[in-house]
Amino acid sequence: MAFKPTSLRDLIAHGFDDIIDVRSPAEFAEDHVTGAISLPVLDNEERARVGTIYKQQSPFLGRKIGAALVFKNAARHIEGPLAQHEGGWRPLVYCWRGGQRSGSFAWMLSQIGWRSEVLDGGYKTFRRLVTAMLYDTPLEYRLIMLGGYTGTAKTDLLARLAARGVQILDLEKLAGHRGSLLGETKEGQPSQKMFETRLAMALSQLDPAHPVVVEAESSKIGRILLPPSLWAAMCSAPWIDISAPIEARARYLVQAYDDILSDTDRLTEKLNVVRRHRGHAIVDGWMALIAEGDKVGLTRALMQEHYDPSYNTSMKSVKRDFLAQISVPDLSERGQEDAADQIAEIVAQANSI
Numbered sequence: 001m002a003f004k005p006t007s008l009r010d011l012i013a014h015g016f017d018d019i020i021d022v023r024s025p026a027e028f029a030e031d032h033v034t035g036a037i038s039l040p041v042l043d044n045e046e047r048a049r050v051g052t053i054y055k056q057q058s059p060f061l062g063r064k065i066g067a068a069l070v071f072k073n074a075a076r077h078i079e080g081p082l083a084q085h086e087g088g089w090r091p092l093v094y095c096w097r098g099g100q101r102s103g104s105f106a107w108m109l110s111q112i113g114w115r116s117e118v119l120d121g122g123y124k125t126f127r128r129l130v131t132a133m134l135y136d137t138p139l140e141y142r143l144i145m146l147g148g149y150t151g152t153a154k155t156d157l158l159a160r161l162a163a164r165g166v167q168i169l170d171l172e173k174l175a176g177h178r179g180s181l182l183g184e185t186k187e188g189q190p191s192q193k194m195f196e197t198r199l200a201m202a203l204s205q206l207d208p209a210h211p212v213v214v215e216a217e218s219s220k221i222g223r224i225l226l227p228p229s230l231w232a233a234m235c236s237a238p239w240i241d242i243s244a245p246i247e248a249r250a251r252y253l254v255q256a257y258d259d260i261l262s263d264t265d266r267l268t269e270k271l272n273v274v275r276r277h278r279g280h281a282i283v284d285g286w287m288a289l290i291a292e293g294d295k296v297g298l299t300r301a302l303m304q305e306h307y308d309p310s311y312n313t314s315m316k317s318v319k320r321d322f323l324a325q326i327s328v329p330d331l332s333e334r335g336q337e338d339a340a341d342q343i344a345e346i347v348a349q350a351n352s353i
Helices: 008-012 025-030 044-056 059-079 100-112 122-136 154-163 171-175 192-204 228-235 246-256 264-272 280-292 295-317 333-352
Strands: 018-021 091-094 117-119 143-148 212-215 239-243 322-327
Touching (some): 008 122, 122 192, 143 154, 239 333
Parallel strands (some): 239 322
């Protein structure tokens, strides 16, 4: 049998015990259905070899050699990671286009007695559903932007809003980047396709009838580009602006960016990138603060000489519709909790309009 989803919500509510991706490890690493487990029936080298034989020698020979490899690898999966499953296990299997790799593996599982099905059209069907949401149609959600200077704890406030039952979309988490000059994490960013999968699946679990709070970002987070439907919705969304004293912001950034602030080599490399933009005198001043180990002084200087000017420039380029402007005296636990309470109330009022 073939499972034929018509929307991403169908996939979220698929009802299968597991989703199995039988594509090669490289294909899986680039992108995959959220929650899928990787059980490749051809590894990267085998897939390349079979494809070459298929094209350069003969399709028959390619299929014959491919079949032998598929069943050999499938047997290893059955004896290994799948050995503990009982007779009622119901997996959904997919490959690139729902063809021979997934069909062969699902058939073998069904001969054992497991209730396996194939995703109709394979990964390509899933990818079409993702691109339809993010590229082909306007976003159906009402967004509220959470804006403010760097260091106003916007990302932490999103988590506090979620704990209060407010719908949020954490783009920086999905993109694996904190959205600034020093925003790169050691874990690195996903591929563009993987980000879009994460984004589409996150959106599919939200209720369009209620607002969604999103941290204000540029159209690019690190090397990830925001899809057009999301960016259009963000550009037209109303704002809640957060402000806080620069000393509070500096102390907050020392904690939030401790990983890179403690890695002198990586920090120096990142800051040297903006010499042409900010000038040698300013960047040399930052380097002196790094040498002194003055993290608070460095984050203060970065905000005054880089982050805040950039933010002010971006704010002049587009007219914003402000729902509210909230001033947070400090960014302690209590200060963030009070700010989250205020934001949640504003969102609730916006939802009743």
